[in-house]
Amino acid sequence: MNLEPSENTSIYGYRYFFSEITELYNNRKMPNKILLSGKKGSGKATFAYHLVNFFLSKNEEFKYNLTENKINPENKSFKLLQSTSHPNFYLIDLLAEKKNIDVAQIRGMISYTNKSTFNNQDRFIMIDNVEYLNKNSINALLKIIEEPNENIYFILIANSEKNILPTLKSRCITFKIHFSFDETVNICNQILNQNILNELNYDLINYYFTPGEIIKLIRFAEEKQINLREHDVSSIISLIIENTYYKKSIFIKNLLINFIELFLLKRYKTSNNKNYLLNFYQSFIQKINNTEKFNLDEESLFLEFKSKIL
Numbered sequence: 219m220n221l222e223p224s225e226n227t228s229i230y231g232y233r234y235f236f237s238e239i240t241e242l243y244n245n246r247k248m249p250n251k252i253l254l255s256g257k258k259g260s261g262k263a264t265f266a267y268h269l270v271n272f273f274l275s276k277n278e279e280f281k282y283n284l285t286e287n288k289i290n291p292e293n294k295s296f297k298l299l300q301s302t303s304h305p306n307f308y309l310i311d312l313l314a315e316k317k318n319i320d321v322a323q324i325r326g327m328i329s330y331t332n333k334s335t336f337n338n339q340d341r342f343i344m345i346d347n348v349e350y351l352n353k354n355s356i357n358a359l360l361k362i363i364e365e366p367n368e369n370i371y372f373i374l375i376a377n378s379e380k381n382i383l384p385t386l387k388s389r390c391i392t393f394k395i396h397f398s399f400d401e402t403v404n405i406c407n408q409i410l411n412q413n414i415l416n417e418l419n420y421d422l423i424n425y426y427f428t429p430g431e432i433i434k435l436i437r438f439a440e441e442k443q444i445n446l447r448e449h450d451v452s453s454i455i456s457l458i459i460e461n462t463y464y465k466k467s468i469f470i471k472n473l474l475i476n477f478i479e480l481f482l483l484k485r486y487k488t489s490n491n492k493n494y495l496l497n498f499y500q501s502f503i504q505k506i507n508n509t510e511k512f513n514l515d516e517e518s519l520f521l522e523f524k525s526k527i528l
Contacts, residue, residue, distance in 0.1 A: 223263035224299060227289040230405045231397055231429070232265050236287060239393070240272060249391040251363050253374045256395030259430025262375045263346055269373065270342050271295055274306060306339055311346040318352040324359050331367050340369045349380035356383055363389055397429065405429040410436070421450035424480050434469055451481045452528060459520045471516070475506060478523060498527065
């Protein structure tokens with residue numbers, strides 16, 4: 219399965235959210251500013267693309283299948299979204315090699331909203347990774363979303379683990395996306411068509427992982443020919459650090475940090491020196507945040523963890 223949100227024709231676990239939002243839209247009561255908030259990997263962007271396809275394809279042939287939550291690949295709007303040429307859809311996202319969504323991207327969107335449409339239909343602005351909006355881009359965005367032009371809807375997508383300015387959040391209706399562990403397992407099983415619990419050592423199970431994180435972990439293991447049934451948390455951490463896999467992928471770096479947190483939590487529960495572990499954990503997380511903030515090399519930090527704790 220392709221994990222690119224715009225290309226996924228199926229989605230799982232969102233039936234309740236679909237029912238709630240589409241009912242509001244059908245009754246012309248949907249807010250024109252929606253914020254989808256949840257952990258990275260929970261499928262928020264895929265859900266947003268499915269919503270947009272439902273809205274745009276209502277009067278088209280091969281329209282969205284709401285019963286099965288599926289997009290028909292022959293659907294006209296789906297094809298136009300794939301080619302980034304749909305006249306009623308505008309996407310803003312964090313560009314490659316950029317640290318922020320800058321004000322020029324917002325100004326381009328504002329210019330788009332000021333143009334009239336040839337069909338007078340609803341238009342949808344999707345802003346993914348809104349936590350990466352900088353101060354100038356947020357100020358420019360606030361001006362347009364406070365009084366948007368007629369028939370324009372904003373769908374904002376945010377990683378709930380990152381901070382969003384209250385001035386932006388307060389102007390949106392927030393839908394908090396969260397799945398229980400059982401729901402996460404069920405979603406992964408449907409996507410991969412297998413029982414993921416048979417693929418993972420029990421020690422690797424993190425009850426706070428999202429479906430996207432688990433699937434990427436399994437795909438990573440397949441790519442590197444790693445048998446996840448044979449590794450516990452300690453050995454998988456050592457493997458990632460020793461091979462510096464974290465340098466080649468932001469996901470693997472975040473995965474490594476998650477596994478380190480899981481390892482420290484397990485160790486904390488049985489340790490006689492809880493204060494040392496707690497202090498080390500707090501210091502470690504602060505240093506990790508500094509490496510991201512100041513673009514520093516984290517290799518020495520992970521090696522320190524391996525030598526002192528692992």
